[in-house]
Amino acid sequence: MTKTLAASELILNPDGSLYHCNLLPENLGDTVFLVGDPDRVPTVSAFFDTVDFKTQKREIVTHTGTKNGKKVTVISTGMGTDNIDIVLTELDAVVNIDLQKKQLKDTHKQLTFIRLGTSGSLQKHIPVDSFLASTHGLGMDGLLHFYKNSEAFTYNPFVEKFIEETEWSSKLSRPYLVEGDEDLIQKAKNLGFYTGITATACGFYGPQGRVLRLDVQDSLLNEKLSRFEYNGLKITNFEMETSAIFGLSKLLGHKAISINCIIANRFSGEYSKDYKKSVQIMIEKVLNSFI
Ligand SMILES: O=P(O)(O)O[C@H]1O[C@H](CO)[C@@H](O)[C@H]1O
Numbered sequence: 001m002t003k004t005l006a007a008s009e010l011i012l013n014p015d016g017s018l019y020h021c022n023l024l025p026e027n028l029g030d031t032v033f034l035v036g037d038p039d040r041v042p043t044v045s046a047f048f049d050t051v052d053f054k055t056q057k058r059e060i061v062t063h064t065g066t067k068n069g070k071k072v073t074v075i076s077t078g079m080g081t082d083n084i085d086i087v088l089t090e091l092d093a094v095v096n097i098d099l100q101k102k103q104l105k106d107t108h109k110q111l112t113f114i115r116l117g118t119s120g121s122l123q124k125h126i127p128v129d130s131f132l133a134s135t136h137g138l139g140m141d142g143l144l145h146f147y148k149n150s151e152a153f154t155y156n157p158f159v160e161k162f163i164e165e166t167e168w169s170s171k172l173s174r175p176y177l178v179e180g181d182e183d184l185i186q187k188a189k190n191l192g193f194y195t196g197i198t199a200t201a202c203g204f205y206g207p208q209g210r211v212l213r214l215d216v217q218d219s220l221l222n223e224k225l226s227r228f229e230y231n232g233l234k235i236t237n238f239e240m241e242t243s244a245i246f247g248l249s250k251l252l253g254h255k256a257i258s259i260n261c262i263i264a265n266r267f268s269g270e271y272s273k274d275y276k277k278s279v280q281i282m283i284e285k286v287l288n289s290f291i
Pocket residue numbers: 035036037078079080116117118119204239240241
């Protein structure tokens with residue numbers, strides 16, 4: 001018998017839309033741009049040909065419209081993998097659950113997620129105001145461990161070597177490594193973007209080795225991350241969402257890429273003089289070549 005989801009599990013608003021995103025199936029395009037900052041949503045939708053739908057709840061702002069005849073959406077996730085859990089799960093539910101019957105659909109629709117974010121460089125040669133596409137997300141956040149079948153990402157030679165070489169503390173959650181979509185990464189390479197492994201942290205300060213008033217447990221963490229290498233793969237940058245976007249996309253059957261504008265270099269101590277301008281250039285390049 002087909003399972004019907006309880007009202008407490010699949011929470012819907014009075015109009016039948018998803019609890020946090022406020023979205024109904026007709027409000028969503030097949031390609032979804034994910035940005036952290038709600039203020040970045042209009043910057044992205046300014047490059048759409050039309051904007052036909054807008055909604056907002058908390059920090060989750062959505063614009064849907066068309067670009068080159070295709071229906072596209074941009075949505076803000078806020079900061080961190082906990083918000084990615086909410087947004088990606090609800091976006092998947094919008095297309096793959098019958099919201100009226102509250103039942104899983106038999107056939108699944110595949111969405112394409114394109115994160116357009118900001119990030120800090122962990123490599124001297126990757127400067128501020130450059131653009132980087134993640135080949136993999138290295139999750140230091142622990143989100144994926146709550147889901148069944150995530151073992152594929154947590155038990156592999158990269159993770160084993162990483163734990164050993166960085167002397168990863170047993171008090172922290174086990175790192176996991178998930179790859180992005182190969183075809184989308186190739187498109188970013190064609191645009192001349194840097195590529196590399198993106199470390200996803202569960203915070204901006206201590207978890208990324210920033211010391212203001214509080215000392216960190218491992219003051220050498222960033223040094224270890226930048227030095228680490230596995231089969232020619234290097235860790236290039238820090239941000240707070242990519243691992244969860246890649247992990248949930250793999251588990252749910254969607255395609256994903258994460259592209260970030262480098263706004264800080266953690267070794268030179270540099271910070272972009274006008275990061276919003278650089279982010280806008282990145283958005284324009286991606287919108288014009290990915291749709
Ligand atoms: O600019 P966004 O997309 O929010 O991305 C980065 O910026 C935030 C931290 O300042 C984190 O969300 C991090 O991942």
